[in-house]
Ligand SMILES: Nc1ncnc2c1ncn2[C@@H]1O[C@H](COP(=O)(O)OP(=O)(O)OP(=O)(O)O)[C@@H](O)[C@H]1O
């Protein structure tokens with residue numbers, strides 16, 4: 001048995017540092033069966049829906065639970081505008097509200113991911129869970145991802161470089177996400193194109209981030225055509241990227 005495994009065996013005998021895994025209830029499916037998002041096994045969560053459909057409220061509830069057992073890093077492009085409505089929660093490991101801040105946050109997360117990958121190599125293990133002293137899992141929440149990562153005709157001048165840095169970081173991180181114990185949660189609105197047809201910003205972004213090669217989950221919330229003046233339906237579809245089967249979810253009241 002390697003020295004690291006022996007240390008771990010001793011640690012678990014003494015009941016230290018065996019972190020709990022997060023299981024977050026997104027809502028319920030038919031017959032009230034809860035739909036649970038488990039970052040440790042489910043892969044990344046991509047959340048999309050029309051404005052006001054409850055993405056930020058859901059992410060804040062997720063962040064509040066996640067800080068109990070994970071290192072949570074949050075970027076929320078609108079926090080500067082209305083902090084009360086944002087995702088920021090006490091106990092987060094870091095928080096960014098600007099495009100530059102998001103890039104710096106992701107660069108720091110990437111440095112930690114590289115350190116973890118090195119540690120796995122050093123201990124000769126092929127999975128994060130097999131480390132002698134696995135650190136807390138990492139959850140990175142990017143609310144309104146479009147404003148943080150996408151450069152388009154609406155983005156302010158000068159945002160291009162930090163957005164590209166963020167995208168590069170995410171691309172590298174997702175290639176070793178399992179090894180480093182890290183999960184992303186992205187959210188973005190459905191957007192209207194010039195002819196008024198809604199299109200899926202996040203779906204396009206997921207393929208740019210090359211998430212398809214990872215076991216990502218894709219969750220759409222209240223994706224109907226009703227106007228913003230109507231109360232949004234708290235329903236969604238939970239689908240694995242690239243899979244045909246999906247589950248209809250009734251979102252919990254928060
Ligand atoms: N699960 C929920 N239960 C009860 N009310 C909710 C729930 N989710 C959202 N709401 C209500 O709907 C409002 C809009 O939700 P939220 O800000 O999360 O939408 P959003 O999808 O993030 O919108 P945007 O795309 O404009 O950022 C909230 O202020 C809250 O009052």
Ligand SMILES: [Mg+2]
Nearest residue numbers: 055056057143
């Ligand atoms: Mg929001």
